[in-house]
Each structure stands twice: as C-alpha cells, then as structure tokens.
Amino acid sequence: MISQLHGTLVEATMSSAVVDVSGVGFELGISGSTAATLPTPGGEVRLYTRMQVREDAMTLFGFASKDERTMFDRLVSVSGVGPRLALAVLSTYTVGQLYSLVMAEDDKGMAKVPGVGKKTAQRLILELKSTFAKDKGFVPVDVIPGQVAMPVPAAAPSAIDDARAALLSMGFSPQETDVALSGYDGQDMRVEDLLGAALKRLGMDA
Incomplete structure (x- = not known):
C-alpha cells in the first residue's frame, strides 16, 4: 500500500495533482483544502495517500496532512458516501471545522457542502459523531473550542492560472510557460495583459 508520496509537483488543479517521484508521475485526487497548500509546479511536495481499488x-487520493487523510477515511465509512463526496466535504471545511460541526450536530452547516442534501447531512452527522466517540484519540490539531464552522471560501482561478492554461493550450511546454510567467503574480492584471507579456518573452507577437 502506498502511504505517502514525496516528490516534485508537476501540475495541479483544485481537484487533482500530478507528483513526479523518481521519474514516475502519480496522479492523485485532492480536496480544495489540499490544493491550497501546494507549491507551484516544480516545487517539492509530500502528500499522504489512500488508494481505492x-x-x-x-x-x-492525496492529502496535505495525516489528519485530513484520517477524516477522509471516516467520511467514506459513512453509508452512501464515496471518495468524491468526501473530497467535496473536505473542500468545504477544514478538518477542525468539520470535527466541530459534527460534534455540534450542525446538519444545516453540513448541508452547505455541494451535493449534500438534508438527509445525507443528518446521516453524516449521526455516523461521524458515533465514530468520533469510539475513536477518542482522534482530535484534529486545528480544532478550536467553541469555534463556529464556516465554509472555506472557494478559490477562484487567478489571472495567472488562466494565462498559464491559455499558453499550455497553445502548445507551449509547462517549462516554457513557467519561465514566461515568472515574476508575475496575476494581481491587478488582466489575462490579456499577462498573455501579451508572456508571448513577448517567448519571442512571439501578442
């Protein structure tokens, strides 16, 4: 069983990542929370994993922390909950927020997860709380007593992400794209402006 991967991030979206480990590229499903912790392509990354056969x-599937992986295990143990829905939950709430939400029996908060209706929310609360009661050793490190769980804001694609996607679609390699966009953070810039600057660096007219 693959417990973790340590290598170089090749590419990533809000739902997947490709990690190069000694020349072998592993594609993993990830949550939005994990995606937010990833470095830029080419950076070193370690992800804790679970495999579904x-x-x-x-x-x-890859996770930024052991706590997130453990919570994923708890989620998929709930009847009717598969990996994709589990990742949707972990994309909406941090592990600590989810733990607090379950212990507070906040089914309305759980129903804010995309794809989770009232009945599913109630089942998640009921079964997870029972699981947590049996597994007293599991208390996420980011749990704050009395914390009110608020959904994690969805990360909107930045101008730099859109420009990178456009360059890749034009046939430029990831390496060429990274070099062309280096030094830009996409803040207060339009995609068109970024593309124009990048194409000039690549020796092409915008």
Whole structure:
C-alpha cells in the first residue's frame, strides 16, 4: 500500500495533482483544502495517500496532512458516501471545522457542502459523531473550542492560472510557460495583459 508520496509537483488543479517521484508521475485526487497548500509546479511536495481499488480502476487520493487523510477515511465509512463526496466535504471545511460541526450536530452547516442534501447531512452527522466517540484519540490539531464552522471560501482561478492554461493550450511546454510567467503574480492584471507579456518573452507577437 502506498502511504505517502514525496516528490516534485508537476501540475495541479483544485481537484487533482500530478507528483513526479523518481521519474514516475502519480496522479492523485485532492480536496480544495489540499490544493491550497501546494507549491507551484516544480516545487517539492509530500502528500499522504489512500488508494481505492475497483474492478475497473485504481484511484489514488492525496492529502496535505495525516489528519485530513484520517477524516477522509471516516467520511467514506459513512453509508452512501464515496471518495468524491468526501473530497467535496473536505473542500468545504477544514478538518477542525468539520470535527466541530459534527460534534455540534450542525446538519444545516453540513448541508452547505455541494451535493449534500438534508438527509445525507443528518446521516453524516449521526455516523461521524458515533465514530468520533469510539475513536477518542482522534482530535484534529486545528480544532478550536467553541469555534463556529464556516465554509472555506472557494478559490477562484487567478489571472495567472488562466494565462498559464491559455499558453499550455497553445502548445507551449509547462517549462516554457513557467519561465514566461515568472515574476508575475496575476494581481491587478488582466489575462490579456499577462498573455501579451508572456508571448513577448517567448519571442512571439501578442
């Protein structure tokens, strides 16, 4: 079983990441929370993993922390909850927020997760609270007593992300794209301006 991967981040979106480990590229499903912790492509990364094996496929999931991986395990143990819904929950709340939400029996808060209706929210609360009661050793490190769980704001694609995607779609390599966009953070810049500057660096007219 693959417990963790340590290597170089090749590429990432808000739901997946590719990590190069000694020349082998591993594609992993990730939560938005984990995506927010990743370095830029080319950076060193360590992800804790879980593998789902089915008759037609093997899928690897990656997590920024052991606590997030443990919470993922607890979520998929709930009847009717698969990996994709578990990642949606972890993209909406941090591990500590989710733990606090469950212990407070806040089914309305749980129902804010995309794809989770009232009945599913109630089932998640009921089964997770029972699991937490049995597993007293699991208390996420980011739990704050009395904390009110608020959904994690969805990260909107930045101008730099849009410009990178556009350059890649034009056929430029990831390395060329990173060099062309180096030094820009995308703040207060339009995608068109970034593309124009990048294309000039690449020796092309905007």
